[in-house]
Amino acid sequence: MANDSGDDVPLVEARDLAVRYPNGELALYNVSFTIKAPSFTAVIGPNGSGKSTLMKTILGLIHPTRGTVSVMGYDVVRESKEIRKLVRYVPQRDHIELSIPMRVKDIVLMGRLLKKPAPRFASSMDKKAAKEALARVNMLELWDRPFPELSGGQRQRVLVARALASSGPLLILDEPLAGTDAESQKLIVNALSDYQKNNNVSVIMVTHDLNPIHVLVQNVLLLRNTLLGVGTPCDVMDTELIKQVYGPTAQIVEHSGHKYCITHDSGVDRHD
Amino acid sequence: MIDIIDLILNTPFLQRALIAALLIAIIAATSGTFLVFRGLSFMTSGVAHAALGGAALGFFLQAIGLFPWFDPTLGAIVFAVLVAVITGYAGESGVAQKMEVAVGVSFALSMSIAVFLMYYIPPDKVLVLWGYLVGDILLMTNQDIVMLTITTILVAFIILLFKKEFVYVSVDYEGSLAHGLNARGYHYLILVISSIAIALATKAVGAILVYAILVAPAAASNETLKSVNKVMIGVFIIALVAQVIGIMTSFIVPVSPSAITGILAALSYIIALQIRKIREKVNEGIPEVIHQETTNIE
Ligand SMILES: Nc1ncnc2c1ncn2[C@@H]1O[C@H](COP(=O)(O)OP(=O)(O)OP(=O)(O)O)[C@@H](O)[C@H]1O
Numbered sequence: 001m002a003n004d005s006g007d008d009v010p011l012v013e014a015r016d017l018a019v020r021y022p023n024g025e026l027a028l029y030n031v032s033f034t035i036k037a038p039s040f041t042a043v044i045g046p047n048g049s050g051k052s053t054l055m056k057t058i059l060g061l062i063h064p065t066r067g068t069v070s071v072m073g074y075d076v077v078r079e080s081k082e083i084r085k086l087v088r089y090v091p092q093r094d095h096i097e098l099s100i101p102m103r104v105k106d107i108v109l110m111g112r113l114l115k116k117p118a119p120r121f122a123s124s125m126d127k128k129a130a131k132e133a134l135a136r137v138n139m140l141e142l143w144d145r146p147f148p149e150l151s152g153g154q155r156q157r158v159l160v161a162r163a164l165a166s167s168g169p170l171l172i173l174d175e176p177l178a179g180t181d182a183e184s185q186k187l188i189v190n191a192l193s194d195y196q197k198n199n200n201v202s203v204i205m206v207t208h209d210l211n212p213i214h215v216l217v218q219n220v221l222l223l224r225n226t227l228l229g230v231g232t233p234c235d236v237m238d239t240e241l242i243k244q245v246y247g248p249t250a251q252i253v254e255h256s257g258h259k260y261c262i263t264h265d266s267g268v269d270r271h272d
Numbered sequence: 273m274i275d276i277i278d279l280i281l282n283t284p285f286l287q288r289a290l291i292a293a294l295l296i297a298i299i300a301a302t303s304g305t306f307l308v309f310r311g312l313s314f315m316t317s318g319v320a321h322a323a324l325g326g327a328a329l330g331f332f333l334q335a336i337g338l339f340p341w342f343d344p345t346l347g348a349i350v351f352a353v354l355v356a357v358i359t360g361y362a363g364e365s366g367v368a369q370k371m372e373v374a375v376g377v378s379f380a381l382s383m384s385i386a387v388f389l390m391y392y393i394p395p396d397k398v399l400v401l402w403g404y405l406v407g408d409i410l411l412m413t414n415q416d417i418v419m420l421t422i423t424t425i426l427v428a429f430i431i432l433l434f435k436k437e438f439v440y441v442s443v444d445y446e447g448s449l450a451h452g453l454n455a456r457g458y459h460y461l462i463l464v465i466s467s468i469a470i471a472l473a474t475k476a477v478g479a480i481l482v483y484a485i486l487v488a489p490a491a492a493s494n495e496t497l498k499s500v501n502k503v504m505i506g507v508f509i510i511a512l513v514a515q516v517i518g519i520m521t522s523f524i525v526p527v528s529p530s531a532i533t534g535i536l537a538a539l540s541y542i543i544a545l546q547i548r549k550i551r552e553k554v555n556e557g558i559p560e561v562i563h564q565e566t567t568n569i570e
């Protein structure tokens with residue numbers, strides 16, 4: 001299936017995707033979309049709307065109950081091995097076990113060493129890349145600090161650095177902005193967008209808040225267990241759509257040429 | 273000092289006990305450390321008691337002459353591995369509660385099998401079987417030592433060889449998988465080799481001591497030490513010292529070495545908790561210092 005003739009192969013293509021967990025929970029249904037590369041994509045939706053499930057399905061960690069998903073032409077069920085060479089993944093923060101004594105450098109190097117064959121020794125190149133990545137999120141001074149002792153926002157930045165230090169044309173980040181303050185958000189978003197533009201890679205990012213990224217993203221997937229909206233941030237800034245996803249209190253306000261989306265999740269989202 | 277060396281040189285069972293203490297300290301430093309990292313320390317007790325059930329089945333089958341080739345040690349290993357794999361399977365979805373249930377059920381089942389079969393096993397064999405529970409490091413045979421040595425080398429070799437992989441699987445299972453690591457393979461590998469080691473250690477020194485030595489020192493080190501290597505070394509030292517003191521004490525006062533070792537191991541954990549608390553208090557007092565201490569990037 002996969003071919004490397006380049007530009008026509010979509011980054012991610014989902015067709016009639018449905019995912020049901022073993023406990024019977026139908027996390028996703030009727031999901032079809034195509035994302036082209038290179039691009040910056042945001043996945044938004046309320047808690048339990050299947051955002052993480054969609055990411056895990058794209059990574060081949062969960063298999064579709066129905067339908068298909070492919071990443072750069074590779075099928076997520078049959079060719080997950082190939083896909084895993086192409087992606088870098090940052091899971092939701094609470095999936096990182098903090099009871100193991102890792103230092104910041106160990107976490108960042110992990111992104112590179114996982115992609116190397118055994119015995120996975122860190123070369124000076126690996127260390128250099130890890131330090132550069134940490135510098136991008138302004139965390140280089142914490143190179144030797146125990147990871148579990150960092151604040152939530154600092155840990156999030158280190159995890160983003162782990163993705164930046166690794167290799168592969170697709171970065172998948174599950175809520176990298178969760179629990180971060182405005183300054184951390186800016187750092188992470190800027191680091192990601194700079195990196196995305198300069199390195200010809202694509203980013204898919206789950207978030208609850210379109211605010212900090214709406215000028216960067218080309219695609220937004222609006223999820224509530226099924227795909228309720230897909231398109232540019234402009235397209236999904238639709239009152240009816242936002243109400244369907246976030247409930248009747250969500251609203252979009254137009255003011256002097258800008259659209260503002262107000263939901264409980266995002267606060268106010270200004271959109272030009 | 274000379275007296276002690278003289279005593280050791282002239283007492284084969286003491287030599288065996290000290291070698292066993294060393295081997296078990298190595299198992300604790302490798303398997304014990306990673307089981308605690310994986311949040312699976314409670315599995316140790318399930319596996320140790322499964323070994324008891326497996327051995328009981330072995331004695332029973334030999335006693336009734338049905339499968340004379342079914343060695344009790346083999347039974348112990350098979351049961352131990354089975355429990356580890358079932359636990360691992362229950363835990364694969366990442367739900368620790370399911371693992372606890374799996375361990376609890378296996379624990380109850382193995383103990384019931386053991387107690388049930390005890391009535392049908394010759395009395396001299398029942399004594400051996402009790403050894404699986406409250407064994408004595410001073411009563412080890414040469415055969416025990418040989419088997420324990422082989423297992424220890426195997427376990428230590430595999431764990432040191434795949435240390436990074438095991439760490440990654442423990443820290444971020446999904447992330448490891450997503451980056452192409454055979455996380456599931458490593459998950460089961462550590463469960464299987466650890467359960468073999470636990471089964472043979474149980475046969476050698478008894479379930480209670482194995483549980484104390486594999487869990488408490490690893491938990492204690494993990495509370496206080498800040499790198500994986502340091503934790504492993506810390507576990508080794510605590511486990512070895514606790515066992516050697518246990519053995520030595522039993523020469524001075526009439527007491528089971530397992531009991532002393534178990535108490536010392538538990539004590540190490542309590543002390544570690546206190547150290548951690550004190551440290552946290554100190555750090556709360558001077559928050560600036562922590563920020564400045566690590567600016568040594570070239
Ligand atoms: N391992 C699992 N087993 C069973 N059901 C699950 C599992 N993981 C998620 N679910 C269910 O699937 C649905 C979607 O969950 P998912 O984690 O994908 O949501 P999400 O959009 O990422 O939410 P959040 O914003 O809270 O991270 C939820 O109803 C959840 O209860």
Ligand SMILES: [Mg+2]
Pocket residue numbers: 051052053092174
């Ligand atoms: Mg999620």
